[in-house]
Amino acid sequence: xxxxxxxxxxxxxxxxxxxxxxxxxxxxxxxxxxxxxxxxxxxxxxxxxxxxxxxxxxxxxxxxxxxxxxxxxxxxxxxxxxxxxxxxxxxxxxxxxxxxxxxxxxxxxxxxxxxxxxxxxxxxxxxxxxxxxxxxxxxxxxxxxxxxxxxxxxxxxxxxxxxxxxxxxxxxxxxxxxxxxxxxxxxxxxxxxxxxxxxxxxxxxxxxxxxxxxxxxxxxxxxxxxxxxxxxxxxxxxxxxxxxxxxxxxxxxxxxxxxxxxxxxxxxxxxxxxx
Amino acid sequence: xxxxxxxxxxxxxxxxxxxxxxxxxxxxxxxxxxxxxxxxxxxxxxxxxxxxxxxxxxxxxxxxxxxxxxxxxxxxxxxxxxxxxxxxxxxxxxxxxxxxxxxxxxxxxxxxxxxxxxxxxxxxxxxxxxxxxxxxxxxxxxxxxxxxxxxxxxxxxxxxxxxxxxxxxxxxxxxxxxxxxxxxxxxxxxxxxxxxxxxxxxxxxxxxxxxxxxxxxxxxxxxxxxxxxxxxxxxxxxxxxxxxxxxxxxxxxxxxxxxxxxxxxxxxxxxxxxxxxxxxxxxxxxxxxxxxxxxxxxxx
Numbered sequence: 001x002x003x004x005x006x007x008x009x010x011x012x013x014x015x016x017x018x019x020x021x022x023x024x025x026x027x028x029x030x031x032x033x034x035x036x037x038x039x040x041x042x043x044x045x046x047x048x049x050x051x052x053x054x055x056x057x058x059x060x061x062x063x064x065x066x067x068x069x070x071x072x073x074x075x076x077x078x079x080x081x082x083x084x085x086x087x088x089x090x091x092x093x094x095x096x097x098x099x100x101x102x103x104x105x106x107x108x109x110x111x112x113x114x115x116x117x118x119x120x121x122x123x124x125x126x127x128x129x130x131x132x133x134x135x136x137x138x139x140x141x142x143x144x145x146x147x148x149x150x151x152x153x154x155x156x157x158x159x160x161x162x163x164x165x166x167x168x169x170x171x172x173x174x175x176x177x178x179x180x181x182x183x184x185x186x187x188x189x190x191x192x193x194x195x196x197x198x199x200x201x202x203x204x205x206x207x208x209x210x211x212x213x214x215x216x217x218x219x220x221x222x223x224x225x226x227x228x229x230x231x232x233x234x235x236x237x238x239x240x241x242x243x244x245x246x247x248x249x250x251x252x253x254x255x256x257x258x259x260x261x262x263x264x265x266x267x268x269x270x271x272x273x274x275x
Numbered sequence: 276x277x278x279x280x281x282x283x284x285x286x287x288x289x290x291x292x293x294x295x296x297x298x299x300x301x302x303x304x305x306x307x308x309x310x311x312x313x314x315x316x317x318x319x320x321x322x323x324x325x326x327x328x329x330x331x332x333x334x335x336x337x338x339x340x341x342x343x344x345x346x347x348x349x350x351x352x353x354x355x356x357x358x359x360x361x362x363x364x365x366x367x368x369x370x371x372x373x374x375x376x377x378x379x380x381x382x383x384x385x386x387x388x389x390x391x392x393x394x395x396x397x398x399x400x401x402x403x404x405x406x407x408x409x410x411x412x413x414x415x416x417x418x419x420x421x422x423x424x425x426x427x428x429x430x431x432x433x434x435x436x437x438x439x440x441x442x443x444x445x446x447x448x449x450x451x452x453x454x455x456x457x458x459x460x461x462x463x464x465x466x467x468x469x470x471x472x473x474x475x476x477x478x479x480x481x482x483x484x485x486x487x488x489x490x491x492x493x494x495x496x497x498x499x500x501x502x503x504x505x506x507x508x509x510x511x512x513x514x515x516x517x518x519x520x521x522x523x524x525x526x527x528x529x530x531x532x533x534x535x536x537x538x539x540x541x542x543x544x545x546x547x548x549x550x551x552x553x554x555x556x557x558x559x560x561x562x563x564x565x566x567x568x569x570x571x572x573x574x575x
Contacts, residue, residue: 012383019377020392023399025420026410041352041419080306088303091296109567112504114511114559116532117552120539121318122310124326124549126345144310145351176295195308205403207514223405227518238413245406256401 030242037240046149053243062225062249070221072135073210074203077142081199082192085150090180092151093158094166104155106125110148119127119212126213133215142209146199153198157191158184202251222248308336315556317562322550328543341550351551353526358510361445361530369449371502374456378464379486381457393457400454408518411447412436415519436520440528444516456501463497464490467532496569503566510559530552531555 025043036046036055038172057063076270092100123132131137164180165187174182185192203209207223214220228247230240292446322341326334345351377396383391399407414420415435422432435443467490475489491498513532516522522537529537531551539548 008383009385012380012387013388014389015380016377016384016392019373019380020388020395023392023395023453024416026407026450027398029397029413029420030406030410041413041416042423076518084303084306086409087299087452090299095296097296105567109563110307112507112559112563112566114507114555116511116513117555117559118311118314118318120535120545120548120552121321122314123539124321125317140306141310144306147307147311151303176299176434180299183363201401205405206444207403207405207517208547211514223403223514226405228411241409245409249402249406252403253398253401256397260397 001081001090026192030245033239033242034246036239036242039242041238051237053237053239054247056237057240057244057247062228063222063244064224065218066220066222067248068224069219070204070223073138073142073221074200076135076139077146077203078196078200080143081146081150082137082154082196084147085154085195086180086192088147088151089154089158090176090184092155094163107148107151115145116208119208121164123212132213133219135219138210138213141213142203142206145209146202150195150199153195154191157188157194161187174194194259196257201255204252311404314386318360318549320552321546322553324546325544326546326549328540329547334546337546339516341547342554344547345550345554350526350529352532354529354531354551356532357441357528360441361448361512364442365445365448365452366505367502369445369503370456370489370509371498373449373453374501375441375498376462377453377457377459379490381461382464395553396457399450400452402451403516404451407447407451408515411450411515412519415443415447437524440520440524444467444519444528447515447519448512452508454503456505458496459496459501460506463494467493499569500566503562503569507559507562510555510562 029041029043032043032046035049035051036044037050037052038047039053043119091097107248126137126141128130131140134254166183169179169183205223210221214224218224222244226241226244229244230236300377319333322338323338324334325340377392380404381393384392400520402410417432417437418435421435425432433439471493472485472489475485480488511532512537513529516528516530516533520528522533526534532555534553535546535548535555538551541547542548
């Protein structure tokens with residue numbers, strides 16, 4: 001039995017390592033190419049180490065402005081999402097009402113709608129109401145598109161905070177808003193962190209929404225401006241593209257690791273899949 | 276009479292209730308109605324008009340013309356077909372099966388290998404969509420890594436993005452999306468009590484039979500929800516394909532979202548593009564409704 005178990009473990013290890021290698025190849029490419037002075041499209045040992053790729057792209061035009069735009073868009077939309085979701089989740093979690101269930105089911109339904117499909121009408125609508133090519137408009141739409149999922153997650157986390165703790169505050173005369181801000185939200189800190197990080201990461205990586213709703217080059221976030229490495233500049237500088245990809249991806253990977261460490265690996269799915 | 280009296284007595288409470296119960300919902304409701312329900316309603320409306328992008332003061336109602344046109348349009352049928360291939364290959368087969376296989380192997384593997392593989396697969400998932408697109412573009416290009424490996428193995432090389440663009444973008448989607456299935460299935464497999472698999476083992480059931488008769492039936496709900504969510508996710512993929520192939524060469528990797536975009540913006544026919552969007556939204560709603568039903572039966 002133990003020998004059989006060992007051989008099984010070795011087989012499983014071998015299988016996983018093959019899969020890991022296959023998944024790793026594209027990642028290895030970007031990591032090697034960003035420090036390679038002569039990077040091309042294939043994985044290869046760099047012809048020498050250089051930080052030149054980073055030097056070239058770390059300019060206001062190429063890197064700082066798009067990243068700042070990403071930060072404003074995603075930061076603004078995330079703040080809006082989290083505040084609205086926390087407020088909305090409170091009555092849904094705390095009070096019984098006949099409308100809760102239909103509302104939550106609608107929210108859950110909206111969570112899985114393909115937002116991609118409505119981008120053309122959203123564009124047409126935004127042209128009409130003069131929200132096209134504005135940060136406000138993009139932030140508002142980003143927040144709305146993220147809200148169903150955020151409300152759903154937030155409500156599930158809030159359900160985990162026992163009501164008794166609030167009742168004491170209520171008898172002391174605290175209002176619902178006070179007990180939400182002072183008692184419930186602090187107690188569900190990790191839950192709020194998950195909703196925040198999740199919203200931010202999804203928007204940071206989103207390409208289609210800003211691609212459709214923003215037009216001026218100086219307003220583009222990194223998810224769209226990365227396209228400029230192709231086409232517009234003729235020959236593609238793959239080393240620079242790789243360097244930019246690394247800089248642009250690092251924040252979301254760090255955020256993910258931070259939250260995943262804190263809450264265990266399957267954290268994000270608890271709310272989404274189990275309902 | 277009694278019910279009216281009760282109603283009268285409940286009135287003061289009924290008046291203060293909205294303040295604590297409805298007020299907190301308002302900001303979210305306003306955003307959802309204006310920026311989500313609004314566009315969906317607008318989508319339904321302009322799908323029946325001939326709205327164009329430029330040089331048009333008024334659009335007029337054209338009934339079902341956009342939809343009739345779509346079903347006669349070879350390019351639309353092609354996009355439907357490619358969307359189907361993309362969904363089946365990358366989501367139903369790729370992400371789902373590979374995710375289950377990885378989750379299953381992880382239960383037996385040693386801890387360092389498990390952590391390493393999990394970390395790499397999840398990183399591919401967390402990367403921004405466009406970055407993932409570039410990495411896979413580099414991988415599949417004629418001068419890219421895949422052909423370098425094939426050369427090394429003395430196998431024939433291909434210009435993947437030209438000869439098999441829809442398969443290349445499907446594999447890209449597998450690369451990017453498998454982590455989700457892997458996490459779902461890891462959680463599901465963890466919930467199977469160890470005694471059950473051990474009992475089956477003692478009874479002499481081999482690996483495949485155990486998988487087919489014990490494991491899969493026990494996680495069927497997770498399989499169903501995972502398939503639903505993967506499909507919905509895959510239906511709305513735009514950036515990944517846009518970066519890798521722009522839907523080309525020709526229209527050989529043009530799935531419905533890219534077709535919608537091309538009609539609306541390159542051909543400036545917002546009305547027609549929106550009709551396509553509406554069809555995509557309907558398919559999505561259908562899957563979403565099935566997903567809801569699944570969750571409901573799971574909860575009850």
